[in-house]
Amino acid sequence: MDKIYLDHAATTYVKDEVLEAMMPYFSNVFGNGSSVHAVGREAKKALEQSRKTIAEVIGASPEEIYFTSGGSESNNWAIKGIAFDNMENGKHIITSAIEHHAVLDTCEYLEKFGFDITYLTVDEDGLIDLDELKNAIREDTVLISIMYANNEIGTILPVEEAANIAKEKGVLFHTDAVQAAGQLPLDMANSSIDLLSLSGHKLYAPNGVGALYIRNGVELDNLIHGGAQERTRRAGTENIASIVGFAKAVEISKRDMERETKRITALRDKLIDTVLSEIEESKLNGHRTKRLPNNVNFSFKNVDGEAILINLDLMGICCSTGSACTSACTGPSYVLQALGMEYRWTNGSVRFSLGAKTTEKEIDMVIDALKKTMDRLRMITFKV
Amino acid sequence: MYNDVVMDHFQNPRNVGELEDADSVAEVGSQECGDTMKVFIKVKDEKIEDIRFQTYGCCAAIASSSIATEMVKGKKLDEAKKISKNDVVEKLGGLPERKIHCSLLAVDGIVGAIKSYEEKK
Numbered sequence: 367m368d369k370i371y372l373d374h375a376a377t378t379y380v381k382d383e384v385l386e387a388m389m390p391y392f393s394n395v396f397g398n399g400s401s402v403h404a405v406g407r408e409a410k411k412a413l414e415q416s417r418k419t420i421a422e423v424i425g426a427s428p429e430e431i432y433f434t435s436g437g438s439e440s441n442n443w444a445i446k447g448i449a450f451d452n453m454e455n456g457k458h459i460i461t462s463a464i465e466h467h468a469v470l471d472t473c474e475y476l477e478k479f480g481f482d483i484t485y486l487t488v489d490e491d492g493l494i495d496l497d498e499l500k501n502a503i504r505e506d507t508v509l510i511s512i513m514y515a516n517n518e519i520g521t522i523l524p525v526e527e528a529a530n531i532a533k534e535k536g537v538l539f540h541t542d543a544v545q546a547a548g549q550l551p552l553d554m555a556n557s558s559i560d561l562l563s564l565s566g567h568k569l570y571a572p573n574g575v576g577a578l579y580i581r582n583g584v585e586l587d588n589l590i591h592g593g594a595q596e597r598t599r600r601a602g603t604e605n606i607a608s609i610v611g612f613a614k615a616v617e618i619s620k621r622d623m624e625r626e627t628k629r630i631t632a633l634r635d636k637l638i639d640t641v642l643s644e645i646e647e648s649k650l651n652g653h654r655t656k657r658l659p660n661n662v663n664f665s666f667k668n669v670d671g672e673a674i675l676i677n678l679d680l681m682g683i684c685c686s687t688g689s690a691c692t693s694a695c696t697g698p699s700y701v702l703q704a705l706g707m708e709y710r711w712t713n714g715s716v717r718f719s720l721g722a723k724t725t726e727k728e729i730d731m732v733i734d735a736l737k738k739t740m741d742r743l744r745m746i747t748f749k750v
Numbered sequence: 751m752y753n754d755v756v757m758d759h760f761q762n763p764r765n766v767g768e769l770e771d772a773d774s775v776a777e778v779g780s781q782e783c784g785d786t787m788k789v790f791i792k793v794k795d796e797k798i799e800d801i802r803f804q805t806y807g808c809c810a811a812i813a814s815s816s817i818a819t820e821m822v823k824g825k826k827l828d829e830a831k832k833i834s835k836n837d838v839v840e841k842l843g844g845l846p847e848r849k850i851h852c853s854l855l856a857v858d859g860i861v862g863a864i865k866s867y868e869e870k871k
Contacts, residue, residue: 668806669806670785670806670807670808670811672808672809673760673807673808673809673811673812676752676760676808676809677760680757680761689808690784697783709781709782709783709784710781710806745766746763746766746804746805746812747804747805747806748777748779748786748787748788748804748805748806749804749806750781750786750806
């Protein structure tokens with residue numbers, strides 16, 4: 367049975383065009399970009415071309431793009447790098463309660479070194495309050511990190527405004543744009559953002575590659591010390607094939623963005639509107655319109671999200687859930703809890719994230735499967 | 751993640767529902783923060799003549815509820831009362847490590863219903 371894959375926010379397949387672009391870089395152009403000889407120089411050329419491509423797409427200069435192993439590394443580097451470089455000036459960092467673990471856990475780690483972290487609250491749609499941000503900034507604030515869009519609930523945060531506030535107050539601003547890139551246009555030339563994290567495997571490039579945009583003039587400690595790669599700021603022999611793939615995927619995302627945004631948003635809205643009107647006790651998590659084109663996150667009352675997930679999996683549909691029972695049973699997702707809902711709602715959440723191959727037929731099948739699933743599970747459940 | 755026995759009890763749970771003329775009804779679990787279960791039993795000659803359940807919980811919780819009610823149906827109350835989560839997990843053929851505690855709900859529900867019946871007498 368062919369699967370209906372609606373978990374692109376977790377990871378995407380590698381597009382044919384991307385794979386094709388990568389192929390020469392395994393056996394033919396395989397050199398180490400730091401080698402002086404012809405084989406090395408060929409690889410280096412591909413590396414720098416990839417850098418240029420990505421820079422162009424996001425309105426940056428090539429030397430502002432630094433390749434990493436992915437979003438987690440980029441987030442770790444940005445936050446630790448700024449924190450350790452600025453420790454003498456201050457030890458206060460502001461972030462949001464709904465960041466990805468790569469940001470939250472890094473901040474928690476910095477507490478060991480005496481850093482004080484402020485976690486901005488969010489409203490029931492997952493939006494931060496810009497006044498709360500303004501009021502949180504102190505003399506000793508060295509970094510503000512707010513995600514561009516949330517991976518679970520799809521809400522797009524007011525990051526440009528937040529970055530402007532940071533700039534006015536002379537504080538560096540980082541954003542985790544891992545989910546947003548590829549779906550939303552980015553333009554660093556007209557932005558106050560200082561650091562921005564990107565990840566390949568959320569936009570049809572392979573796993574294990576990403577980038578950190580570092581605005582010219584911004585200093586931060588290395589995360590990875592060693593060789594002189596990435597202008598001595600990030601050691602490690604470059605993963606040329608994946609970087610080439612990453613650049614190709616970024617290029618494609620820009621090329622297709624307008625068309626795909628329209629197409630996927632329409633499918634997303636069909637799924638949202640139909641389910642909300644035809645399945646009882648259902649709600650949408652995250653902002654209805656300030657939302658990633660591919661993200662749908664429902665809460666269904668009185669049924670455990672994991673049970674819904676397994677049921678859908680049996681019907682060939684792949685999605686994800688924020689229910690407690692999928693996370694070592696310590697409680698439902700912290701993102702959903704931050705929205706302030708009751709347990710019987712937060713624990714019944716299911717996330718569908720659409721992709722390039724998602725069709726209307728698949729959406730119709732998912733709606734049908736969801737109805738059947740909810741009917742069945744609601745007969746079994748102990749309702750409150 | 752789950753074996754065939756668990757999947758069977760999840761897709762085709764036995765004894766789901768309510769008993770109108772139940773001799774005892776128990777509600778267990780935490781509504782504010784966890785799984786919950788309602789168990790109905792009908793007792794005759796000190797045996798569980800019939801049993802029904804409703805469970806709010808994950809796949810493991812539902813499958814555990816289903817198999818546990820099957821395990822105690824027709825048994826003497828004294829014997830049924832002794833059911834443990836290990837019994838349930840074993841009968842299911844195993845659960846993933848972090849799901850084993852989900853089987854506690856079924857045990858609490860059944861034991862709760864029996865105890866409440868005995869207290870009434």
